[in-house]
Amino acid sequence: MLGLQELDKTKLMTVGGKGANLGELSRIEGIRVPDGFCVTTEAYKRIIDQSPEFNLLLGQLSLLEADDRQRIAEISVRIRKIIEAIAIPKDISEDITGFLSRLGEKDAYAVRSSATAEDLPTASFAGQQDTYLNIIGKEAILKHISKCWASLFTERAVTYRLQNGFDHRKVHLSVVVQKMVFPQAAGILFTADPLTSNRKVLSVDAGFGLGEALVSGLVNADIYKVCNGKVIDKKISVKKLAVYALKAGGTQVQETPPERQNSQVLTDEQILSLARIGRKIEEHFGHPQDIEWCLADDSFYIVQSRPITTLYPIPEAKTQENHVYVSVGHQQMMTDPMKPLGLSFFLLTTQAPMRKAGGRLFVDVTDNLASSDSRDILLEAMEHSDPLIKDALMTIIERGDFIKSSPADNKDQSSGNNKQDMPSSGSFAQSEYDPTIVSDLIKRSQASIAELKRNIRTISGSDLFDFILEDIPQLKKILFDSQSLAVIIAAMEASAWINETMLEWLGEKNAADTLSQSVPNNITSEMGLELLDVADVIRPYPEIIEYLQHITEDDFLEEIVKFDGGQATQDAIYAYLNKYGMRCVGEIDITKTRWSEKPTILVPMILSNIKNFEPNASKRKF
Template structure:
């Protein structure tokens, strides 16, 4: 079939994206100029059916002037628009001109700009095919583009119009100054330029109507003829809007992105998100319903719904500080506190009654928790032993049925979250409380950054222990350096699996730490035990370190020595100021803190073991579902939610659901900017980063000052940081920390001083600055940086043309 009437153009593989969009408009009852499609079959044969085309032109378009538009199979899609990258020819009047315009569309598919865009947006996908749409031209009095959501702010309640008198191609191409109007829901639009009130009201209605019919916000090309009739020339999804959580109460909600606190900057797999939500609510006990309401996922990222705090007289005053703790800009909280829809209001009686059991739960927990904290401070060894003996993995055997395996995967995290965490936390709280109380006692005595120095080289931290053991592996590799040098991590991992590498102790390392990886709280991510390429990347990076005075174990020991000497100096200074008792108490508290606070990383270290256990169950389930032809690949199980997995277990194919979820996941993986704060109306409030010339102000996270070249890393799995380089990253979690071993400093876009990355940076004694918006885009690999982790500043001393990251 070489030609199809536009109304019947519903097969994407045959007619491409633009044609299917137009057919959908026709099916929805909208007015679309008559036309037809030259299908991809003709393109595949690379031969124009000239006689048929001219016949259809006469029959379907009356031989009138037509527009010839590309309609590739990778065009006008939900995740990539290809706007303007393939050819359109307007006002075609002659037969030869028509045939040449079609050939031009065909050739534009493989143009340099279209190929480059396609590789960026859909890397590695098969080459698309080209269909061509031929439509009657509209004799336009006014034409342009309508967005059914504001593409700049993300506001869903506002439509935006750009239009000119006559044909609208100049608006699309950006070659003229168009008349611009905003259409806010519920407001009567005002005329502007060529756009009369009648035009705007018709567009306002049409936009909402089309959005509802097609199921998403739309980018629509339109034209009004001289009789005032609205014609639709194209409609495609707006590909840049950030997805919103579902709400049904009609109120404005505020969502704070918090996934970066656990190293989640990339989207979480659907199964990973569901298991993560279940684990967090399981830990909450009586608070689980509150956590369940607060925790939402948007675009695969984890957010907290902070709306109830904005509506509370008592809580709202703490919001700027809370935003800062969670790595967001407190100025955004202050701006939102002025929003008329986010003012304090009295909670309904039902909500206040719902809080009663939570209060009772807090009262019941307080004595035992406080007792545990006090005993841990008095007996640190008891506190550590109790934390290390907390239950983590269930040893109860699961049944052999698919239902049993799925249930085991779903419940794998329950034991550690419901019981283990509560056994681990008192010792950790004791260490943190001791440090906080010591800081209070040393006010006016300690200089800026000195309290952070007391946290360097903290013992009993499983993450630093992991990194130091990795350094020991690197030392064993030096005896076989010729086998490891200049080899890609994936190649080394493959050689190791085949037993082609010498023994360096990697098996022992993976036995203890193989459950870890970057973004490790997502069960959908492969563990180091499955893919040790990141471990080899770290090892080969360590081999670049020749100055053993900068070796990780030496740096860690120096940080510990500095911490101890700083504690002694603070006590001496307090005594010199006549505050002997205060200094002695602070010294005791800081020493107790050092014996406990390293446990800060232990709960997550333990939790991730249960995540791996659940992942292994899911891999077993996925493999068995593949054998039953319900899934195509074992890993597909992670692109299902639990209800879908149950349907798969019942024998219902989930291949279509997996394909849709994978497409959404891959689209979000390509997203460059993730809003730190998201409103339910789609807007993403931000504040401008403070800058002074080439100096960017972020947040102090680990004290010290260092100068060195930047190494921008967006994926830690196969990255290397050379000795002396400053790691610039979007976020960090324990899976990133092997890179810290050679890094001279750390700059990250997100984070809190309490998050894993800054904590480990302090323990290694490397300066860290966090909260630098778009750092991985504003800084390039090779830029010479000077970072001040005490005052939270990054200065770009010299920009380098070397590249833009790793």
């Protein structure tokens, strides 16, 4: 047994998530936590070790899938009966009795489950194990401790663990026994709005009586929103029912008197007081919290706090000011998360102020939006690359209160400076006309790649990572070559001008996008056209087409030479892979599987080309 004051986050495996969090809460100055103790996971382990049948059934349970509901239900019922039938060892029972004597043996208690896989930053397990309220007397408390142990194997708890990949044998249960609070009101406090994910808005659910009625969905709750120390929204619900504790033990659903059904549960002063408590708890744990509270004798008691696991993570920022981030992946038409190695490599090569969140990269454009000049440049760029993001940025700008103007911008406005005197984005693309610029850049790039291939060929293992790190400064020099960037910007400006002018003059949309598909050295277009040529090589050989429709392994290119036309097919695909094999979908993540690593990725596209296009389609499309 351990008293709550003895617990902290280091005791997770001993007292479970709920117990560890309650221990942390009891250490925060000014936070009231009902007194109590934890029956540790060691007691649970001793109980289950007494039953060979339990371990046999647990082995059967581990073999099931989450959707095998009937078998899960059958085995779970048998396991719960076994656990509840095992007598609690005498030494454990005496320890429990000792704690009850010190706290008040005749008092009422809440007996609550606390699993080692519970209230974690990545999986809350909220409501998966059982809680029993207003339990009075030693025998009743011992009985409900056994019920809590057994509740680790309710059908919902077992299914949740299977769905989230938790091993049944590695999840153990502690039981929290806390003095009962008899509240006039109770509910839940979220220190970030669970609907909008706004970290600056706290959301309070409040109802009369015990909070279990809200958690179980039995009654509607008042909902209050707080931001910057002010109540900014209220939704007062009709509260026809409430759950109250009975003097003899247990709880009962009661009808709320008609005159109170539409009344506000908490006063505005109480709402703001609760919000301050929530911020203090959030600061202690370091991330947004889902907090269960009770109001008794005009004081707030906290009976649980767990991380909110449903919020999309946000990038770390050095200040508490508002920030605006633009997704790098969406700019690259890649919405999937990146693996850590891909994130690390990208961050080593970029010059932009990028941040990580949810396995994705974001550029902080807050400073760009704070200045009218850089704001115009950013919005103009978004107009051409991603109009939807531009619309979102305009919505934020038009709010007027989200982004602070930079001091220089305010000074310019007060002195009457005109932003039209500043250089536009087009001026960055101004360069002396030279028809050899592009071909020279291509030759330099090809020479650099050839040299890199020679140098990297004999390197492997950890030496390869050292080589890559040493090469990154050279890579950045190539990526951000001023002449190369000038060419790219000039092309973007020209395309934008053609699209806008052709739309105005001829009513034709996206003319430059169509024309650019047949511009020399448009690699994206060329690799699509050349895959049509690969389809033309295979087209005359129905036996190979049939074979490709059923392949699953990447050694198919070795097997394909056995067929008529197989050598020509192999040569065509290998030639394509030698040229474009390091491309793939979402290729800004270097961990993505490349076509050369898994050629089967190309097969559906080749077969689609054979089915949907006539011979020589690439020349006609070009």
